[in-house]
Amino acid sequence: MQPTNRSSRILLPVKLWFVYLSLIAALGLEYIPSGRVPGIPDWVALVLAIWCVREPLRIGMGVGFVFGLLVDVGQGAAMGQHALAYVVLAYVANGAARRVLWFPLLQQAIHMLPLFLLTQVLMLVVRVLAGAEFPGWSYFLSSLSSALLWAPLSILLMLPQYRPVDRDDNRPI
Amino acid sequence: MSFVGHQPPPIFKRGPAPVARLFAFVAICLVLLVADLRFRYLEVMRNALSVVTYPLQMAAATPADFVRNASRYFATLIEVQIENADLRRQQLASGERLLRFELLEQENAQLRALLDMSRRVEVKSIAADILYNAPDPFARKVILDRGTQQGVEPGLAVVDAKGVVGQVTRVHPVQSEVTLLTDRTQSIPVSVVRNGVRGVLFGTGRGRLEMRFVLADADIREGDQLVTSGLDGVFVPGLPVAVIMAVDRETDAFARIEAQPLAAVETSVQVLVIGRTAYPPPPPEPAARER
Numbered sequence: 001m002q003p004t005n006r007s008s009r010i011l012l013p014v015k016l017w018f019v020y021l022s023l024i025a026a027l028g029l030e031y032i033p034s035g036r037v038p039g040i041p042d043w044v045a046l047v048l049a050i051w052c053v054r055e056p057l058r059i060g061m062g063v064g065f066v067f068g069l070l071v072d073v074g075q076g077a078a079m080g081q082h083a084l085a086y087v088v089l090a091y092v093a094n095g096a097a098r099r100v101l102w103f104p105l106l107q108q109a110i111h112m113l114p115l116f117l118l119t120q121v122l123m124l125v126v127r128v129l130a131g132a133e134f135p136g137w138s139y140f141l142s143s144l145s146s147a148l149l150w151a152p153l154s155i156l157l158m159l160p161q162y163r164p165v166d167r168d169d170n171r172p173i
Numbered sequence: 174m175s176f177v178g179h180q181p182p183p184i185f186k187r188g189p190a191p192v193a194r195l196f197a198f199v200a201i202c203l204v205l206l207v208a209d210l211r212f213r214y215l216e217v218m219r220n221a222l223s224v225v226t227y228p229l230q231m232a233a234a235t236p237a238d239f240v241r242n243a244s245r246y247f248a249t250l251i252e253v254q255i256e257n258a259d260l261r262r263q264q265l266a267s268g269e270r271l272l273r274f275e276l277l278e279q280e281n282a283q284l285r286a287l288l289d290m291s292r293r294v295e296v297k298s299i300a301a302d303i304l305y306n307a308p309d310p311f312a313r314k315v316i317l318d319r320g321t322q323q324g325v326e327p328g329l330a331v332v333d334a335k336g337v338v339g340q341v342t343r344v345h346p347v348q349s350e351v352t353l354l355t356d357r358t359q360s361i362p363v364s365v366v367r368n369g370v371r372g373v374l375f376g377t378g379r380g381r382l383e384m385r386f387v388l389a390d391a392d393i394r395e396g397d398q399l400v401t402s403g404l405d406g407v408f409v410p411g412l413p414v415a416v417i418m419a420v421d422r423e424t425d426a427f428a429r430i431e432a433q434p435l436a437a438v439e440t441s442v443q444v445l446v447i448g449r450t451a452y453p454p455p456p457p458e459p460a461a462r463e464r
Binding site for chain 2: 068075095099124
């Protein structure tokens, strides 16, 4: 079947303040102390990836770096650990944007899963090289839940950009 | 790189190419990581950034606090009564020991004065609650609800009713971060109660502790109690730490000694932060070598 660009129906341009507001909200979710429950999604990585795919010309590695540092400080992790992971995530997501958007949301999520795993593996390698212990395989559940949330969160973040439907039979789109 | 795609032709100038920017950012991150993990240079930067993140963290902690308090609110009356009876019994038992302790302390002070020895270090203690486990999954750390404003400093020991839980490693204005004994990077100087043999306990990251660098023929047995030796000048001496579980002398020059922490390291909720009020003078400079 010929792929169609169905998933990106024509949207209003996104407001930059909305992007940053959603990222700050994700940062707040990231800071909620959840103890050691496995499978808590990496909210900032998820929202950052959504914007990197949707707005590859405006949101990229710089934003990833800054928010990565903020997550590092808030979590008491090694300085630069999340920043490194998010910079790589933003780079790949920016580059993959024009391919990924051709697919419907669920297939987009399948594209993003290895990307989230890559960020987690990067963090794991950095910390284990520095002498930390391996946190167990349930650590990777976080990527899975992030990928599961890709579709609902994409719809949620695109809602403000939907233009009201006014049908006009004489207009081609 | 086909997944990442090809770059558009440079019709519009958009700064350096993405690959160049990627390498620049990765280089900065690696420098930060090395500076932080190896040399601990970045505490200033961390504190500066935490001014930005702190309000957000406080806001995010509110729902967790609410859940914690709500579960406490709905504890049944019977549970509370049972707990109360337990506590009364414990208080009676410890009160009797406390009476003897005060007597002994007085006697000790007099004897020390007679012998013209320096007084034992004064101890300060701050009661604190453990709020939650630190979110970093690579380390065993917890967050306390007391910080610099209440007098917590980095390096102080954290104990529960049975023994040492860990050590304060980072302090914020009203919170502090404690590295548990079981963390792989944590170590604590101890001595055996029975005969005073000294050693250092290391966390293994698996809940057990390991006493390293003790000679294979040292007099250490299963069941020996370990207390802090205070030789580091940071911990208060005499706090119970762990009990020896297994001694294996077959390995090589050093015995392989496993110990079990006495405190409920991973589960305790109410703790005391204990520290010296005065630190010992720095060790004397080694005498200049004679030529």
